[in-house]
Amino acid sequence: HNQYEQQNLQFHQKQQDSLSSYWYFSTDSAFWFHPDSGIWAKRGKIFTHQSNIKRAEENWQLRQANSEAASVSDSRVKRENKVVSAEFFAIGGVMLAVLGYWIWWRRRK
Known part of the structure; x- marks a missing residue:
């Protein structure tokens, strides 16, 4: 060449x-x-x-891989949001239980 x-x-x-x-x-x-x-x-x-056309196929596969990675990333964010939501409700439930017990204990006296 x-x-x-x-x-x-x-x-x-x-x-x-x-x-x-x-x-x-x-x-x-x-x-x-x-x-x-x-x-x-x-x-x-x-x-x-x-x-x-191989280059176009490779570009398509790369776009598809990027799309799948973005989809995985989105699902991780959704899962993390669900975990945060579950933790929030769990902590809120425990706090309500403690508050309820404290109110019950104060009224008992």
């Missing part, structure tokens, strides 16, 4: 084929390209690179 970059390449092209693959190629000679059958040339040097 480096030796190809050192030469002044005269042609660059990027196309997408029917399988949603992206092709990038550059060369210093005449050639033919068809997205579904590939590159044909009689002579010269050529550099090609093929990538496909």
Whole structure:
């Protein structure tokens, strides 16, 4: 690839084929390209690179993973809120019981 970059390449092209693959190629000679059958040339040097929809799938999976992480985070917050609510009611119940016992004890005298 480096030796190809050192030469002044005269042609660059990027196309997408029917399988949603992206092709990038550059060369210093005449050639033919068809997205579904590939590159044909009689002579010269050529550099090609093929990538496909995989990056979009990876991005989708990353978004999905982030969404799941956010969902887990939301459920943790909800669980923590429920725990706090349960603790609040438990402490309130104990305080009411102590207050009730104190009132009963004061009236008993």
